[in-house]
Amino acid sequence: MRSLSVDLGDRSYPITIAPELIQSDSWVEHIAGRQVCVVTNVTVGPMYLDAVLPRLEGRQVSVVSLPDGEQHKTLEQLGDVFDRLLGDGHNRTTTLIALGGGVVGDMTGFAAACYQRGVAFIQIPTTLLAMVDSSVGGKTGVNHPLGKNMIGAFYQPRCVVIDTNTLASLPQREFAAGLAEVIKYGLIVDKPFYEWLKLNWQALLERDQDVLAEAILRSCENKARVVAEDEREAGRRALLNFGHTFGHAIETATGYGSWLHGEAVAAGMVIAGRLSVELGWIQTQEVDEFANLLAQAGLPLQPPAEMDCQQFMSLMARDKKVVDGSLRLVLLKAIGEAVVSSEASSGAIERALAGCRG
Amino acid sequence: MRSLSVDLGDRSYPITIAPELIQSDSWVEHIAGRQVCVVTNVTVGPMYLDAVLPRLEGRQVSVVSLPDGEQHKTLEQLGDVFDRLLGDGHNRTTTLIALGGGVVGDMTGFAAACYQRGVAFIQIPTTLLAMVDSSVGGKTGVNHPLGKNMIGAFYQPRCVVIDTNTLASLPQREFAAGLAEVIKYGLIVDKPFYEWLKLNWQALLERDQDVLAEAILRSCENKARVVAEDEREAGRRALLNFGHTFGHAIETATGYGSWLHGEAVAAGMVIAGRLSVELGWIQTQEVDEFANLLAQAGLPLQPPAEMDCQQFMSLMARDKKVVDGSLRLVLLKAIGEAVVSSEASSGAIERALAGCRG
Numbered sequence: 085m086r087s088l089s090v091d092l093g094d095r096s097y098p099i100t101i102a103p104e105l106i107q108s109d110s111w112v113e114h115i116a117g118r119q120v121c122v123v124t125n126v127t128v129g130p131m132y133l134d135a136v137l138p139r140l141e142g143r144q145v146s147v148v149s150l151p152d153g154e155q156h157k158t159l160e161q162l163g164d165v166f167d168r169l170l171g172d173g174h175n176r177t178t179t180l181i182a183l184g185g186g187v188v189g190d191m192t193g194f195a196a197a198c199y200q201r202g203v204a205f206i207q208i209p210t211t212l213l214a215m216v217d218s219s220v221g222g223k224t225g226v227n228h229p230l231g232k233n234m235i236g237a238f239y240q241p242r243c244v245v246i247d248t249n250t251l252a253s254l255p256q257r258e259f260a261a262g263l264a265e266v267i268k269y270g271l272i273v274d275k276p277f278y279e280w281l282k283l284n285w286q287a288l289l290e291r292d293q294d295v296l297a298e299a300i301l302r303s304c305e306n307k308a309r310v311v312a313e314d315e316r317e318a319g320r321r322a323l324l325n326f327g328h329t330f331g332h333a334i335e336t337a338t339g340y341g342s343w344l345h346g347e348a349v350a351a352g353m354v355i356a357g358r359l360s361v362e363l364g365w366i367q368t369q370e371v372d373e374f375a376n377l378l379a380q381a382g383l384p385l386q387p388p389a390e391m392d393c394q395q396f397m398s399l400m401a402r403d404k405k406v407v408d409g410s411l412r413l414v415l416l417k418a419i420g421e422a423v424v425s426s427e428a429s430s431g432a433i434e435r436a437l438a439g440c441r442g
Numbered sequence: 443m444r445s446l447s448v449d450l451g452d453r454s455y456p457i458t459i460a461p462e463l464i465q466s467d468s469w470v471e472h473i474a475g476r477q478v479c480v481v482t483n484v485t486v487g488p489m490y491l492d493a494v495l496p497r498l499e500g501r502q503v504s505v506v507s508l509p510d511g512e513q514h515k516t517l518e519q520l521g522d523v524f525d526r527l528l529g530d531g532h533n534r535t536t537t538l539i540a541l542g543g544g545v546v547g548d549m550t551g552f553a554a555a556c557y558q559r560g561v562a563f564i565q566i567p568t569t570l571l572a573m574v575d576s577s578v579g580g581k582t583g584v585n586h587p588l589g590k591n592m593i594g595a596f597y598q599p600r601c602v603v604i605d606t607n608t609l610a611s612l613p614q615r616e617f618a619a620g621l622a623e624v625i626k627y628g629l630i631v632d633k634p635f636y637e638w639l640k641l642n643w644q645a646l647l648e649r650d651q652d653v654l655a656e657a658i659l660r661s662c663e664n665k666a667r668v669v670a671e672d673e674r675e676a677g678r679r680a681l682l683n684f685g686h687t688f689g690h691a692i693e694t695a696t697g698y699g700s701w702l703h704g705e706a707v708a709a710g711m712v713i714a715g716r717l718s719v720e721l722g723w724i725q726t727q728e729v730d731e732f733a734n735l736l737a738q739a740g741l742p743l744q745p746p747a748e749m750d751c752q753q754f755m756s757l758m759a760r761d762k763k764v765v766d767g768s769l770r771l772v773l774l775k776a777i778g779e780a781v782v783s784s785e786a787s788s789g790a791i792e793r794a795l796a797g798c799r800g
Contacts, residue, residue: 166517170589198594200594201591201596228525231528234524235556235557236558237555401531402528403533
């Protein structure tokens with residue numbers, strides 16, 4: 085079993101990574117009291133509830149099954165979770181369990197943050213993206229028609245339980261979306277990991293259990309380190325948004341759910357890479373190299389044909405990283421070294437977007 | 443000018459109390475950036491926006507006017523605030539200003555806690571209840587049809603601006619509702635203040651400016667002290683809920699808005715007082731004495747005739763202070779000394795309720 089800790093003082097918590105963790109009793113000790121509410125979705129629930137529920141015997145258990153998909157990550161849908169919690173009489177010592185991908189994790193975490201002003205929750209991510217990104221670090225929330233993750237809270241789980249067996253049945257498109265976030269860690273803060281990924285890319289694409297577990301561990305370690313330094317994103321944590329400002333614009337423009345988050349991030353990283361080339365920081369070949377890895381995973385390298393530069397600029401103006409009107413982007417000074425920068429002109433952004441299409 | 447500080451480490455903030463504070467520039471320094479969104483309601487807005495808006499000249503200002511009343515303190519209504527913030531392009535450096543009573547303050551604070559995972563906010567309470575209670579201490583949130591304040595966050599404002607002039611126009615019923623919370627501080631933790639209140643009750647009822655400012659200061663000092671000791675209500679902060687468990691049940695049973703919060707708390711304190719007599723902790727005359735003060739203010743001393751003990755018990759079972767099934771009530775060991783107790787039997791609660799009706 086691989087494991088690590090997210091160091092956040094009295095809100096620190098463990099992440100464990102191994103096959104068949106769901107069936108084990110290892111995570112049950114993190115349940116706060118007698119009551120538990122498992123939040124899952126209509127796709128994941130039927131696959132893993134049979135493994136989770138026996139671990140909860142003797143407790144009062146509710147199950148909420150959300151519709152599947154980013155388009156349902158809304159304040160309205162969150163109301164259904166609160167209805168169930170209150171309808172079933174859950175009190176302040178209840179524990180919410182997020183069983184599913186990023187959408188389930190973000191919504192469950194936000195529900196836990198708000199229910200009676202905060203109850204315990206446990207993350208059991210079942211997608212690669214949720215394992216390496218959204219389940220770690222405490223960003224929770226829902227989307228708004230005018231912007232992604234605009235309503236939420238920083239709220240940390242009691243533990244993160246990563247059962248690598250769940251990846252065997254993950255659809256290829258979702259698996260690839262997770263790989264976009266894995267490669268991101270190498271690009272922004274960990275060149276040795278990027279070099280390791282290049283060597284192990286084929287094994288990763290074939291879902292080799294041990295390579296996969298190592299890639300998840302190193303991704304989580306990178307994320308945990310950045311989050312421990314800057315939990316509330318006052319500075320360095322923003323680096324984790326490499327590719328995300330462009331990616332969020334793509335997701336907003338196309339309507340949540342048609343592009344997967346990781347797919348939008350992949351295209352966004354290529355745009356941000358080309359923009360870093362425009363600023364003279366990295367070489368075209370370096371962008372081509374990581375774009376090639378993304379392509380091998382079947383990820384998109386270009387934004388939707390119908391999105392012009394004007395639409396990107398107007399959507400990005402609403403990004404959370406905008407500070408009093410100035411657009412701040414995460415760009416690469418070098419491979420393995422990202423920075424937050426306001427240096428990119430709209431002309432440079434236009435050229436980078438054109439370069440992606442070329 | 444009277445002032446005090448709520449000591450919460452890097453989330454500490456000042457409370458200032460004086461006439462004509464709204465018109466002063468004293469609070470403007472607490473605004474985080476270029477953008478401001480004033481959240482008020484249809485009653486309070488027309489009275490004070492003319493005083494607030496000139497202070498915000500040169501900034502990008504949005505105004506959201508909510509419907510008036512506790513029945514509108516909902517997740518749905520909160521969506522309107524997010525719609526406006528996003529529609530007007532407010533970013534992470536925006537500041538929300540709560541201009542109004544407890545409902546406006548609770549909703550604005552919760553909106554600030556959730557918008558982009560947390561932005562700055564300022565409390566400008568315009569009712570006595572909001573001044574002495576809800577604007578201080580960082581409890582924010584909305585109601586659910588199945589329980590009051592069930593969805594929310596602990597989130598502290600940048601400052602609390604108490605302009606005592608706003609009390610001159612406060613309807614008598616709302617003024618009285620605030621007095622219920624004022625007297626509560628004396629009963630639970632500050633016997634000298636309770637003695638002072640008995641001496642100054644008539645002047646307070648006549649809204650003597652100086653007596654009023656002193657009562658607000660001492661109420662806020664008591665609340666600030668308790669909150670500083672126990673921000674997230676792990677222990678001592680629960681004492682502030684004296685009368686509230688019964689009061690919330692009354693509010694839920696009658697539908698939010700027909701009883702004012704302070705009115706429900708007044709009746710709830712009398713029930714909790716009689717229950718403390720049942721346990722042999724205080725004397726009947728002591729309850730009669732503070733009930734008499736409440737009656738002089740025009741506050742109700744009895745729960746609604748249609749509520750029986752069974753209904754109280756079933757509504758209170760959903761209270762946030764319930765821990766794994768055991769009902770914990772705030773009761774009086776003595777005047778000025780409240781405790782959290784699970785000692786009251788349902789028989790004793792029934793007798794206390796009957797005593798209120800007697």
